[in-house]
Amino acid sequence: MEPTDQYNFSIFTPRNLHGRKNRNVIFTMLLIWAVAVFGFQFLLRAIEKPTPEKTLGIFETEWPYVLAGSEANADYSSFLNTLIHVKGKHIVKPADQKLLSEAISNVIFGILPDSVSPLIAGQIKEREALEASLVQLKGQQFVDTRMLIRDKNYQLTSLLEPYSGYGANSLEGPILASSLKSEFPASFSDENYVRLPDLMKLYLTHNQSVLTDTKFLGFPFHYFYTAVFLLILFVGLCIVYNLLIEWRLKKQGVVE
């Protein structure tokens, strides 16, 4: 009867020299793989710092003055710019977009002369009516209405340019025009705006470090490492492993 432990086998306790060499190759490969993938992410996590965009600094400087309604001290133009820059981000959630739109509308109507405000308000209401009708429209009617909304926004941008400083060809102008609402809390001390500073902080603070700020081949370094280099490494590891195993099998005269 054969002893049962003669065939006992595990990756940690190979049965012969070939097995031991094979185990060493496997563990080396796994170690490189694990450190390269997870080690780098841990490093990224360890050295990152919550870093605000410049826009957040401007917002935080202006917010106390805006909240107090201090027209003498507040720079509404800079404040408006910070709101537009957050509103222009894709990632902003619908509820936060609504709040930003209201804040932008509040600033704009605050800086518009009384003679212009009714005209702008009328244009906004017309556009809102068109937007409301979109839900029921299909096909060409839908496309035509979208074009009308686009035209309205261009008109609004042109009308607002003397006061906002943003033309139709600017990045900010179209964001501003499309954000305007006819109804909004008229004072920044309204409870609706309480969460505005937190909202701005959420969208304008990012985890950054030397690894994210360094550029490599045009990429932020960490992005290049994860999206490009790791894949090259995986292919390289596989090739090296195969060559090593085949070289060892040949050397030891093993036929699989």
Place this chain on the structure above:
Amino acid sequence: MNKVKPIIMKRIYLTIFILLSGVLALSAQSLTQLEGSFKTGPAIILIATLVTFVLVGIFFRAKDPADYYAAGRSISKVGSGMAIASNWMSAASVLGMAGMMYGFGYNGLAYVVGWTGGYVLLLILMAAQIRKYGKYTAPDFIGDRYYSRDLRIVSAIFTILISFAYCVGQFGGIGLMFKWILGLNYTWSVIIGSSVVLLYTLISGMIGATKNMQIQYVIIVVSFLLPVFILAFKFDYFWLVPQIGYGAAVTDIVQGIPAPNISGGAALLNAYGHDLAIVPSPEFAMPWDPSSGTTFFQWMAICFSLMVGTAGLPHVIQRFYVVPKVTDARWSVVWGLFFICLVYWTAPSYAAFGKLLSSNHEVGMLAKDAIVVYTAQLGGVNSLVVGLLAAGAISAAFSTVSGLLVAGASAFSHDLYVKVINPSSTPKQQLNIARMGTVLMAVLVTVVALMKLGLIAQLVSVAFSMAACTIFPLFLLGIWWSGSNRAGAKAGLFAGILVTTISLTYFIVGLSGGSLPGQAFISYWLNVWYFAWLGAPLAIVVNIIVSKLTTPTPLEIKKFLAEQVHN
């Protein structure tokens, strides 16, 4: 006779020319809308592609069960690598991955790394050993290695469930692309797409599918890469290697681009005439950005689950049975991974260009799962090329679905019917049962796909976590530790299934608007997209502990492992 042939050829060329001219003229109309209209050029390309698949399927059809399950072990290592890549690159790779990066920034890269890094595990720990073991299917291996009929049945059921979960995302992707091309609604798009893929899988089995997969791979790569070269060239990025060139676009997104964006005296505009301008958006590239709602833990958990799941997916493991030699099994992984990486290096560029091209408020945030096609369309790429891209995405979904349906049908017929229910069945009966299983699975998947339960990449990641918790531990320990016995395997599998069940239960309850005790806690730590971070290690640990405490593995199994699998 000699004169007749050139005349016929001329007529054929003329017909092709007229058809192409018509297609080009008609397709020019298709660019103005992202959705909702019938797109003639892309539709013709799609139909031509599908007809080719069916013809190839018929030409290389399966003649007996060995052909159906394992392609007669006649596929070369490069061919097998292409088939692995094609089988692997599903709608989740071609459509879903770019969508995740477009929507969630750096966290989307967890999918890129997870879906490629798993191949290193697969190669080092499994490929050659699985081929040496010499079984047709994953349940075959598990039933044999753990000398257990029960484990064969349970693993066969999980093979079906994993294939099922994987297919759901694919059918969703097929639906999206049919919707985009044909202007049909989502429901009809899914039904038509699933009917076609079912038809040719039934006709061909895996040998046809393998040939098809090689053709599909070429279509996927060409269609996926071509628009990126065009976009990089058009928008003044380094276009010779756009997989590197888009890095500057990522930096542009982070730093912002003011309008108007002028290059070489001309404005850079999208297809709607909007400037290629964007507000500074570091959240697109910075790790686990708070505004994206994702965390460091989630990045790691997703990445780990996808990697381990890759090495446990039955339809991927099954591909190693179709290569003639052990060395081919190893090299087919390398080829497969390289072919996969060609697409995975490119996918993030769609997210970056998509972000820039849709930055104007009038375009706004687009549907994530269709961002690849929308990006090409917004970039003003010729609609035939966009159509080819959509056909490539459908090819990707089709190739994966065919492999999954074969794996699911194999588990049903080979592992349940032949080995358990009717061991004396004839080859003809076996083939019929395999085909019945394929039809049943396709119908059920179609029904679930119509529910739109999540994004493509997320739906597919459920299958990965399931595989990581159930199949992977059994293969890993089965190959690398002779001490792992039947009782240990059963206990480990139970632990994996328990974690899977908890996660799925909380997900379904949450989806239906309900709440269980600790709903928020489980939904975060054992989320359905990445529960394997806990389930896989737990299943391994339980397997080891119970194996140590119970009757050792029989001698013949140990002997077979030592002599056949590990030389």
